[in-house]
Amino acid sequence: MSELNEKIRQQLMEWAEPDFGTFSAGLIPGEKHVLGVRLSLLRSYAKELAKGDWQTYLSQASDDSMEETMLQGMTLGYVKSDFTGIRPYLDAFLPKIKNWSVCDSTCVSLKIARKEPEAVLEYLLPYLRSDEEFFIRFGVVMLLDHFIMEDYIDLVLEEMDKIHQDAYYVKMAVAWNLSVCFVKFRDKTLSYLRTDHLDDWTYNKTIQKIRESYRVTKEDKEMLLKMKRKAEK
Template sequence: MENTIEKVRSFLINSIDEKYRSFNQSLVPGESSEMLGVRIPQLREIAKRIARESGIEYIRAIEEMEKKAPVYHEELLLHGMIIGYLKCDFDTRTGLLDEFVPVIDSWAVCDSSCMTYKFMKKDMDYWFRYLLKYTESEREYEIRFAVVAFLDHFITEEYIEKILTILGNIKHDGYYVKMAVAWAVSVCYVKFPELTWELLAGDRLDDFTHQKSIQKIRESYRVTKEEKERLAALRRMKKEKNR
């Protein structure tokens, strides 16, 4: 497997796009992993192939490498994506996620991985309950992982009220948590406007998340002009600084 790891790493290094790396680095500041600059579509194709041929073995090898030193950003992305593309049972996939989620170090790794987890739609009750533990974490990217997984796979008639309750209960100062919650609220509003209105009107979100949620909703082309005007009335006035 070490040979496969080295082959994949060599391929990634040979696939570097300098302009893309510079652009992407500006979008993902402060990440602990070094970024090579390989585009997401390429990474998805690599992840699918590895998942078919040697997914579990590759992940186990990457896990060991992650314990010793930071791996490349793209290798962390592959780690997360392969979990989504693998064909495996509940116990195996649960164990793989248990190991992966704590090493997420950026919104990009979180969000790109969550997109591949379509397996969650097939057994929604199990995965919904699984994600709940991360909503109570103190770690920024663990909470974001749960929120993004919810917005990608669980904003349905069956789960919407539970999701809105969870979003209203999340209290964390992390920027990437707040932005994920605002994003999720905006998606909820597009699909279930009246129920989401109740969350916004109920003043359950902190000021930053509340304002960002409304901003994102009002930016959507799927929201009518009348709705946008109605939402504008919910924006909170900025508190004056003490003089």
């Protein structure tokens, strides 16, 4: 283990809260190595690492705990580089994503998508068409975090409609994405939901998540309830 990795691990162990780790692990099926480090601490540490020799860190980083992997994704989001510089490290990192928590914390950190949207969008499309559950979720959540805006809403809806992967964390991400689309672009999303090609489960989960939003009117919630499909495939 490199000296930097050992230093990182020792710092994470100092911050670890075993009870919080047990609680967090219960929310992340299949993840057994959760230290219990608060996200706020990880984000602060990632910002610090991003200011140093982040290339060497990411090239040698360990993945013995979920937090070590999560820290890498966050660091990628904070580095001062163009997308060309980030891309090879992102290529190497994405196969390490094995749960929704690492996926989503990475996506929200990647603000480079706001600076170079076209380059990032081109990068995302193959992941959206992948057969791997967390590659697809990465693409869906990236669109949710950075592309639900006037210039890209049509593309986001189109891409959601193309996804037919029967994987829980993909379907949940699509429903979450579409619920945000509805909040931000009600009419376009409502029109889409009247003509979509979603499976029944994802469609009904989308309706549910929209109705759970405090930013949706009571009238719309009542209308959407009537739009639910009776049978789920």
